[in-house]
Amino acid sequence: MRRDYDLFVIGGGSGGVRAARIAAQAGARVALAEEYRMGGTCVIRGCVPKKLMVFASGFPEAMADARAYGWDVRRGRFDWTAFRARLDAELDRLEGVYRGNLEKAGVSIHDARATVAGPNTVRLADGAELSADHILVATGGAPFVPEKWAGLPVMTSNDVFKLDALPKSILIVGGGYIACEFACILNGLGVEVTQYYRGAQILRGFDGEARGHVAELMEEHGVNLHVGTDLISMERAEGGLRVKATDGRERVFDKVMFATGRRPNTDGLGLAEAGVTLGRWGEVVVDAYSRSSVPSIHAVGDVTDRVNLTPVAIREGQAFAETVFGGKDVTADHELVASAVFTRPELGSVGLSEEEARDREPVDVYCTSFRAMHSAFAGRPDRVMMKLVVSQATDKVLGCHIVSDHAGEMIQLAAIALKMGATKADFDRTVAVHPTMSEELVTMRSPVRSG
Numbered sequence: 001m002r003r004d005y006d007l008f009v010i011g012g013g014s015g016g017v018r019a020a021r022i023a024a025q026a027g028a029r030v031a032l033a034e035e036y037r038m039g040g041t042c043v044i045r046g047c048v049p050k051k052l053m054v055f056a057s058g059f060p061e062a063m064a065d066a067r068a069y070g071w072d073v074r075r076g077r078f079d080w081t082a083f084r085a086r087l088d089a090e091l092d093r094l095e096g097v098y099r100g101n102l103e104k105a106g107v108s109i110h111d112a113r114a115t116v117a118g119p120n121t122v123r124l125a126d127g128a129e130l131s132a133d134h135i136l137v138a139t140g141g142a143p144f145v146p147e148k149w150a151g152l153p154v155m156t157s158n159d160v161f162k163l164d165a166l167p168k169s170i171l172i173v174g175g176g177y178i179a180c181e182f183a184c185i186l187n188g189l190g191v192e193v194t195q196y197y198r199g200a201q202i203l204r205g206f207d208g209e210a211r212g213h214v215a216e217l218m219e220e221h222g223v224n225l226h227v228g229t230d231l232i233s234m235e236r237a238e239g240g241l242r243v244k245a246t247d248g249r250e251r252v253f254d255k256v257m258f259a260t261g262r263r264p265n266t267d268g269l270g271l272a273e274a275g276v277t278l279g280r281w282g283e284v285v286v287d288a289y290s291r292s293s294v295p296s297i298h299a300v301g302d303v304t305d306r307v308n309l310t311p312v313a314i315r316e317g318q319a320f321a322e323t324v325f326g327g328k329d330v331t332a333d334h335e336l337v338a339s340a341v342f343t344r345p346e347l348g349s350v351g352l353s354e355e356e357a358r359d360r361e362p363v364d365v366y367c368t369s370f371r372a373m374h375s376a377f378a379g380r381p382d383r384v385m386m387k388l389v390v391s392q393a394t395d396k397v398l399g400c401h402i403v404s405d406h407a408g409e410m411i412q413l414a415a416i417a418l419k420m421g422a423t424k425a426d427f428d429r430t431v432a433v434h435p436t437m438s439e440e441l442v443t444m445r446s447p448v449r450s451g
Contacts, residue, residue: 013040057188
């Protein structure tokens with residue numbers, strides 16, 4: 001029996017759109033359903049608008065630096081309304097690009113919620129059912145609020161971009177990269193920011209020394225960071241929400257934002273009923289080829305809870321399409337994936353942390369911290385950190401960690417070297433580019449510790 005489509009994609013984010021386009025270009029009959037806006041978390045409520053807010057939040061510091069460098073610069077008022085209008089227009093433009101690329105590839109677009117009604121059947125919100133040889137679930141993830149606080153008017157990262165006005169004060173609950181990024185963004189835009197994290201240090205999963213470095217600098221920039229701190233109670237109060245914390249602090253915040261993690265978007269999709277195995281948090285369990293326990297149903301991106309980064313979702317979507325419809329045998333490579341945390345300053349990381357590497361084998365650690373030329377001349381106390389974790393047995397660089405302005409740009413290039421298997425000797429024989437911050441990566445000659 002000939003089905004309606006060769007492939008039906010549920011979700012119009014980065015991974016789903018890439019898979020749909022590649023499959024259609026290979027000659028497959030493809031449809032895609034998206035219930036909200038094309039572009040997914042990254043384009044609409046994640047990477048892109050967040051990075052534009054990062055840029056906006058950096059101008060007060062840039063203006064202060066300009067004065068130190070002799071420019072007659074006077075700081076005015078940040079106009080959130082004007083910025084948000086430009087932001088909304090840019091997201092509209094990008095959504096149009098995503099939609100246009102799908103249409104050019106010949107993908108049939110359904111602006112509706114779609115659920116799985118069987119191994120080869122998709123049901124749209126209006127009740128219509130469509131059949132496909134393959135179904136790809138690419139519905140991403142979503143922030144969640146702990147049930148205890150869900151009944152109160154609290155925010156998540158999704159809501160930041162929709163604010164009519166910036167609050168005077170905000171409490172951010174959480175210590176992951178989303179919590180820390182928005183703490184820095186809002187602080188830079190003039191909001192009084194307090195951050196509570198119940199763990200011993202922010203940015204769990206990253207290199208311990210780098211985490212501590214970022215935390216110190218966040219506090220120096222004005223974020224009221226409290227680790228080892230959780231909420232006891234929260235209630236509505238005049239002017240916002242009254243919060244009592246485990247450290248005894250009690251105060252009213254205009255807004256409270258939860259950044260306590262994200263969960264895969266699988267609720268109500270009908271996956272379990274179709275026989276698809278789901279994990280503890282609802283993630284679709286897949287193999288290296290993104291196949292679920294049902295052979296005709298695949299999944300890519302954050303909904304699988306593997307490596308939850310947009311470029312990874314794109315690689316997974318492309319690998320799926322090339323394998324199933326392009327006649328290739330391709331899997332996405334999840335090893336040595338670089339990441340950047342857009343705090344102020346940024347944290348770039350690729351490979352193993354010092355803690356992870358020490359658990360595997362003896363290592364040498366090369367690390368330096370210094371005031372960069374730009375900030376030192378401007379009188380800023382910011383300190384750059386550069387760190388390499390090196391195998392004693394092979395001299396291979398196992399991890400690279402950078403805390404500095406533009407660390408995200410630098411770590412991309414370092415990731416190429418690590419992916420190629422670079423050794424510390426390779427770094428040592430590379431001539432430095434002077435004067436730059438990144439030259440420190442190739443001038444560290446002696447380990448600061450070994451073990």
